[in-house]
Amino acid sequence: MSAESLLVVESVSKRYGETLAVDGVSLRVGAGEVYALVGANGAGKSTLIRMMTGLAEPDSGDVTVCGEEMRRRPLAAKRRVGYLPEELYFYQRLTGREYLRLVAGLKGADDARAAEEAEFFELKAVEGKWVGGYSLGMRKKLGLAAAFIGAPRVLVLDEPLNGLDVEMMRKLRLRVERERDAGAAFVVSSHVMSFVERAADRAGVMSGGRIVAEGTPAELRRLAGMPDEPFEDVFFHLAK
Amino acid sequence: MKQLRLIAGARLVEGGRWARENLYALLVLGPLVLGMTYFGVGRMVREAEWSPTEWQTLFACVAAAACLAALSLSRASVEVYHVRSPEWVLDALPVSAGAQLSAALMLRASRTLAVGAVALVLRWLAGGEVVSARLFASLGLLVAVLASGEVLSALGWVRWSHRRGGAQGAASLAGFALCATVAGALLADVSRPGGLNAVGRAALVAGGVLTAALLVALAFAAHARWRASDAEFAKRLGARERWGGGVERLAERACGGRRELSSQLARDLRLTLRGFSSAVYAAAGVAVLVILLLVALLAGGVLPGGESESWTSTTWLPRVLAVKFACVLAAAASAALLPVLVAHQRPHFWLERSAGLKGEDAWRAKLYLARVLAAPAASAAWVAGAACGAVPASYAPALLAECVGLWWLVSTVAGGLAFEMPDQPGLALVVTLCAALAAGGLAAVVWPIGLAIYGMGVQPLCLRGVERAQFYLTSTEGV
Numbered sequence: 258m259s260a261e262s263l264l265v266v267e268s269v270s271k272r273y274g275e276t277l278a279v280d281g282v283s284l285r286v287g288a289g290e291v292y293a294l295v296g297a298n299g300a301g302k303s304t305l306i307r308m309m310t311g312l313a314e315p316d317s318g319d320v321t322v323c324g325e326e327m328r329r330r331p332l333a334a335k336r337r338v339g340y341l342p343e344e345l346y347f348y349q350r351l352t353g354r355e356y357l358r359l360v361a362g363l364k365g366a367d368d369a370r371a372a373e374e375a376e377f378f379e380l381k382a383v384e385g386k387w388v389g390g391y392s393l394g395m396r397k398k399l400g401l402a403a404a405f406i407g408a409p410r411v412l413v414l415d416e417p418l419n420g421l422d423v424e425m426m427r428k429l430r431l432r433v434e435r436e437r438d439a440g441a442a443f444v445v446s447s448h449v450m451s452f453v454e455r456a457a458d459r460a461g462v463m464s465g466g467r468i469v470a471e472g473t474p475a476e477l478r479r480l481a482g483m484p485d486e487p488f489e490d491v492f493f494h495l496a497k
Numbered sequence: 498m499k500q501l502r503l504i505a506g507a508r509l510v511e512g513g514r515w516a517r518e519n520l521y522a523l524l525v526l527g528p529l530v531l532g533m534t535y536f537g538v539g540r541m542v543r544e545a546e547w548s549p550t551e552w553q554t555l556f557a558c559v560a561a562a563a564c565l566a567a568l569s570l571s572r573a574s575v576e577v578y579h580v581r582s583p584e585w586v587l588d589a590l591p592v593s594a595g596a597q598l599s600a601a602l603m604l605r606a607s608r609t610l611a612v613g614a615v616a617l618v619l620r621w622l623a624g625g626e627v628v629s630a631r632l633f634a635s636l637g638l639l640v641a642v643l644a645s646g647e648v649l650s651a652l653g654w655v656r657w658s659h660r661r662g663g664a665q666g667a668a669s670l671a672g673f674a675l676c677a678t679v680a681g682a683l684l685a686d687v688s689r690p691g692g693l694n695a696v697g698r699a700a701l702v703a704g705g706v707l708t709a710a711l712l713v714a715l716a717f718a719a720h721a722r723w724r725a726s727d728a729e730f731a732k733r734l735g736a737r738e739r740w741g742g743g744v745e746r747l748a749e750r751a752c753g754g755r756r757e758l759s760s761q762l763a764r765d766l767r768l769t770l771r772g773f774s775s776a777v778y779a780a781a782g783v784a785v786l787v788i789l790l791l792v793a794l795l796a797g798g799v800l801p802g803g804e805s806e807s808w809t810s811t812t813w814l815p816r817v818l819a820v821k822f823a824c825v826l827a828a829a830a831s832a833a834l835l836p837v838l839v840a841h842q843r844p845h846f847w848l849e850r851s852a853g854l855k856g857e858d859a860w861r862a863k864l865y866l867a868r869v870l871a872a873p874a875a876s877a878a879w880v881a882g883a884a885c886g887a888v889p890a891s892y893a894p895a896l897l898a899e900c901v902g903l904w905w906l907v908s909t910v911a912g913g914l915a916f917e918m919p920d921q922p923g924l925a926l927v928v929t930l931c932a933a934l935a936a937g938g939l940a941a942v943v944w945p946i947g948l949a950i951y952g953m954g955v956q957p958l959c960l961r962g963v964e965r966a967q968f969y970l971t972s973t974e975g976v
Contacts, residue, residue, distance in 0.1 A: 273733065312588050313729040328725075335591040348507060348583040350514035355507070362503045363590045387514075403586070 261288045263337075263411050263442040264309065269318030270466075271304050278304040280466035281318070286411070291433060291443040293453040295492055296463030302446045303343060305463070306415050309444060310340045322411055336364070339409035343416045343446075345400045349389030353380050353399050356388055357406065364407040374402035377432070379425070393420035401429065405436075412436070413444045418452060430456050450488040462495045470495040500592050504584075504600040512607075521923045529927070531618070554689050559681030565612060566647050566676055568778075569605075573651035576601045577720070578731035588728065598648070598720045602713070606644040613640050616687040625690025631698070632687065638705035639683040645712035646676025652719045652727075659730040672715060679708040744770070751865050757854065761862035765838060766869065776837040776926075783830040784874045788881055791823040795885035811892045812899065818941065820882030824900045825907055825937030827874035829930055832867040832911035836918070836925030839863065839969075843919050849970055856967025860916060864962075867912030868905070875904035899944055906947050907937040913958040916965035 264286040271279040279301045286292040294302050307313040309320055311327045311334060320327040325334040347356060357371035375384050378398040383391065388399065397420040404412060412433075418426050433443055433456055447453055453460055454474045462470040462477070470480055478484050481494045516523060549557065577598065579585045587597050613636045621627050653669025656662070683705055686693055693701060748763035769777055794800055800815045811817060849859055879900040883893050911933045918925045936954075940947025 307729070310589055312585075314725045331725075332591045332593060335589065338589070340589040342585070342589070346581060346583045346585055348511045350511045350518075351507060355510065359503055359507050360586065360590065363500055363587070363592055365591075 262286065263288050263323050264444065265319075265321040266305070266309060267319045267321075269305070269308055269315040269320060271301075271308060271313065271316055277466050279308070279315075282463075282466070282468055283318075284461055284468065284471070286442045286444055288410070288440045288442055289437050290458045291437050291445060291456055293457035293460040294444060294446040294463060295448070295450070295453055295460055295496075297496055300463040300496070301466040302463050303415060304466075306413055306444065306446060310338055310413050311335050336407075337410045339404040339407065339412045341400045341404040341412075341414045341417055343419070345396050347388040347391075347396065347399065350387050352387055353384040353391070353395075356399065357384070357402055360403045361406050366407040370406050370408070371402075374405050377405075377428075378402045394422060394425070397421055398425065405432075410440070411442045411444070415446045416448070417445060418447055418449050426452070450492055454488040462492060464496045500596045501599050501603075504587065504592075504596070505603060508600070508604060519923070521921075526923060526927065551685075551689075555682065555685045558685035558688065559677055562643065562680035562684055563673075563677035565643065566650055566673060566680070569608075569647040570651050570654050572608075573601075573605055573647045574655050574731055576604050577648060577651055578655065578724075578728050580732050594721055594724050595717065597724075598717060602644060602648055602716070605648055606640050609640045609644045609647070612643060612684075613687070616684055619688035620690055623688070623690055634702060635683055635687050635705070638702065638709060639680055639687060641709040642676060642683060642705055642712065643680045645709055645716055646673065646680060649673075649712050649716040649719065650676065652716060652723060655727050655731045656719070656723050659727050672712065675708060676712060679705055747869070751869055752862075757858050758862045758865065761849075761854075761859070762865050762869070765862065765866045768838065768841075769834065769866075769870065773841055774837055776834055780830050780834045784827040784877075787823050787827040787830065788874070788877045791819060791878060792881050792885060794819055795882065795887045808891065811889065811895075812944065813942075814888070816882070816887040817892070817896060820878055820887055820896060821899060821903060821941035822938070823881070824875045824878035824903050825934060825941050827878055828871035828904050828907040829911065829933040829937060831874045832871045832908050832933060833926055833930045834870060835863055835867055835911055835915040836929055837922045838866075839915050839919040840922035840925070843969065846970060854970065856965075856970055857963045859970055860913075860959075860962045860966035863915035863966075864909065864912030867908040867915070871904055871908040871911070875900050875907075899941075902944060902947055903937050903940055906940055906951055907933045909951070909955055910936050910958065913955065913962040916962060916969055919969055 262285040264284075266282060266284045268281050268283050269279060270277065270281050282301075282305055284292070294305065296302050304313065308315050309322075309327075311320075311331050314328065320334075322334040323337045325337065327334045351359070354371070354375065357375055358368050361368055361371040375381055378401055380395070380398055380402060383395060388396070391399065397417070401414075401417060404414065417429060421429065430452065433445070437443060437458075445453070445457065457474060459471065459473055460477060461468040470477060472480060474488065477495060478488075478491055481491045483491050483494060574580070575582060576584075579588060579597075584597075584600075587600075616636070616639065617627055620632075626632070650669065650673045653665065653672060657666040657669060682701055686698065686701055744763050744766045745759075748759040748766060752758035752762055772778060795816060800819055879897050882888060882896060888896050911929050914925070914929045914932060917928060936947070936950050940950065
């Protein structure tokens with residue numbers, strides 16, 4: 258792990274009624290690191306991610322982004338975060354270009370950055386069309402472009418691969434590696450284990466609202482005693 | 498400020514494009530409704546011998562304002578907390594809570610402008626001037642008080658649902674009552690010309706300004722204090738278990754146990770009960786309005802009583818005719834929802850296609866839906882007529898039979914046209930309403946005509962309906 262921790266999650270818990278969705282989770286993600294969050298449906302990944310990005314307030318514990326506490330200085334913390342949610346809602350009657358410019362404006366970034374991201378995520382051909390007419394893949398690319406606008410130091414991507422074609426998956430992986438090498442920190446939640454094994458420096462396996470195993474993909478293999486099996490089997494073994 | 502400008506700009510662009518998409522409704526349906534209101538309701542209001550007292554007007558306006566604020570709770574909470582809406586992005590971006598609430602208040606105020614427009618129409622119908630600085634000041638205050646009260650009530654409602662605090666709940670209720678009282682007084686002032694003297698009007702304006710300022714200040718304070726902890730709860734409110742067990746049984750019974758029909762009918766009923774479109778509220782509102790007008794006409798003694806020469810000629814007494822026309826209007830308004838529902842469902846017809854559903858089954862399910870939707874409206878018209886003593890007791894069963902016949906005819910015509918033009922729901926709505934009103938209106942005046950229409954016209958209408966349903970089940974054009 259790098260010396261500088263850009264994202265620090267300390268003993269956060271979140272309860273919905275009788276259900277304890279996240280139970281005292283702590284983790285640190287350093288500059289130049291990709292941290293993968295894996296777990297079954299309902300394990301608490303999305304709730305944890307929502308607390309990391311300031312969309313939900315922890316019942317206890319704290320989240321700090323680049324030294325800014327999310328609870329006390331939410332705006333300063335959010336300025337450093339780029340977020341792709343799993344469920345995407347867009348203005349149906351704005352064009353892709355208009356949407357990206359809106360996000361750029363709210364983040365205090367130049368419109369030129371919006372154009373660059375539209376170019377990178379291959380949205381140029383459709384950026385003049387209303388978002389309501391976009392396919393699932395187009396919408397995902399638009400969400401990704403919005404997350405990367407403003408060169409945030411911490412990027413939190415919830416299921417970034419859903420709906421993307423193979424070419425764009427590869428392009429995204431290379432982009433993540435490039436940004437990581439430039440010093441950004443990533444938290445990626447994904448069910449695509451090949452992506453996790455290839456792109457992540459460390460992974461945390463969540464089950465029942467807690468991180469039950471954590472380490473590099475190689476360490477997790479060793480922990481599970483499965484050096485040659487597919488990573489899906491390693492995850493299944495650890496989550497169980 | 499820049500953030501608020503950006504958010505408002507995005508909403509303006511989106512709203513403008515929505516308006517462009519709905520030009521037909523705005524330029525054709527709007528004037529049509531206004532025209533019908535002017536020549537129908539307006540004429541009745543002007544020629545009625547009975548007119549409400551000032552206190553009755555004030556009471557009705559306060560009740561209307563309270564209903565509006567209560568009905569807006571859900572929508573206002575969505576606007577404040579961005580539940581399943583594009584504004585979720587504002588929560589993830591460095592946008593201040595103040596800018597988010599200001600944007601929500603602006604949106605609520607823009608929607609509340611419609612109330613101001615209705616009040617202006619009422620004033621116009623009552624013969625008052627509609628262009629004056631004083632009037633626009635009152636209108637502006639009405640919009641400000643109602644919008645800020647709705648937002649504050651929504652914040653309080655979510656908070657109380659979350660924490661169940663007694664003191665907070667009572668304070669929220671007090672805010673709601675203040676909003677309803679002052680907005681109701683302003684609404685009464687706007688809609689009824691010459692109601693207040695200069696001193697009273699000055700006091701009302703001062704009260705309105707103070708109330709609006711107080712409600713806005715309270716909304717900002719409550720939002721700053723509660724947003725962080727309540728936002729997540731508001732988003733999960735929609736995930737609660739939904740009522741709907743009775744719908745299955747009703748659908749089974751209506752379809753005589755045919756599963757391929759009852760499953761569609763149950764789905765359509767659930768979508769309607771859960772408000773798949775604002776058209777649901779509009780249709781229900783029109784139907785309720787018609788029944789209320791009927792009650793007002795019958796109870797207010799506006800219609801001449803009259804004595805019929807024989808039992809059979811009772812059907813042409815003005816009061817009996819009013820009940821029958823109300824039955825037709827309310828049933829047609831309820832059943833006219835069908836083309837909107839079909840348009841809403843059209844992108845999801847892959848389900849019917851992949852299930853191998855026949856056009857006849859799809860059409861028949863909509864026909865049954867029309868009957869189920871129109872039944873309460875028709876029943877209410879008869880109950881109102883009977884309860885207000887509109888008909889001699891000896892004619893009440895016969896009137897019931899006439900209302901049943903009208904309900905059957907109107908809902909059959911509306912259901913038969915359900916698949917007529919799902920790619921143009923606005924036009925389909927007008928066509929369905931006109932056809933159902935024409936058939937029902939003729940049958941209301943002379944009931945044998947209803948039998949003739951049913952005997953000669955319904956068979957070809959049904960055949961055409963089945964063909965249209967089959968066409969739209971197999972065609973993806975325009976989806």
